[in-house]
Amino acid sequence: MIELVSTLLLSVGAFFYFAGTLGLLRFPDVYCRLHALAKADNLGLGFILLGLAIQAESLAAALKLVLIWPLVLAASATVSYAIARRADTLGIKPWRREER
Amino acid sequence: MTGLEFPLALFLLTNLVVALLAAVRGPTAADRMLLALLFGTTGVGILVLLASAGGGSALVDVALVLALLAAVTGVTFARRAWHAGEKSDD
């Protein structure tokens, strides 16, 4: 049972990583790519960690895996904001639908 | 271990390489900064999967330290922006 749930969670996690990369390739500007990477990859990692945590040998080992998530989230949130601000400072204009 | 960990680690690695090439291609300098994000999330994901695929729990420690360093870097960024932002705008 645990194996099944774990497999499911890991697959869902991998899907979100895939979606993040897909967004990076397909979205038109750095701001949109940021949305894709920041949100999809972090969710992917969350699912992977959860999938591995439920099959961990001890509670402490499971919590250790889960502890990684908030750290990476903190990093992603601050780095995303830093990238967006930098892009704005460089004068990169967001892509708009009307301009096509 | 479900037997899926190693294939998924390889899948994430492929993702990382593809995304890396896309980010390096740009076109702007800000696009290349996306690499910092990629290494954080995908790198940590690969490490924990490999740990579970038989790499040993030491790899979880590596992932944890990587995440911790990324978080400290990020918070330092934010604090710097805070102090700079109170005075001027970049």
Next chain:
Amino acid sequence: MNPVMMIAILRRGALLSFLWWILTEGRRDAWVAGFVAIGAALWLSLRLCAPRSTQISVGGLGAFLGYFIWNSVRGGVQVALLALRGRRALHPGTLELQLNLASPAPRIFVANVLALMPGTVSVRLNGKRLRLHVIDERMPIVAEVKALEVLIARMFGERV
């Protein structure tokens, strides 16, 4: 020793011990080193961050975490679907709004957290004015930012 300091030592000591237990995966033979490490971390934390200088409400933190986890799932699912549909699904734009939080720390926190919430990335925070990049202009972004702001205000012990 005053009671504030006592409570701070007990709370932080318990938290650090819990953290050590997690990091060593519950191994008993690690507690000798743990005792030294926890003591050092406790001393450092009391020096760098004196008790009561910033008080985070525990209930507020819980409410925020619940909201945060649910919405990061929503945001991830939404952007994944957009990525599958490609460029033609995007309606990006920028949005400028005013934050009501009084002190700068929670405002910076809001600006950073928004990068992980559905449809938003903060571009610039200037005092209380926040400019966002939104991935879909038709979403009710302003209402969601306000909801997040209220939760963060509660966590930092502020009123909006």
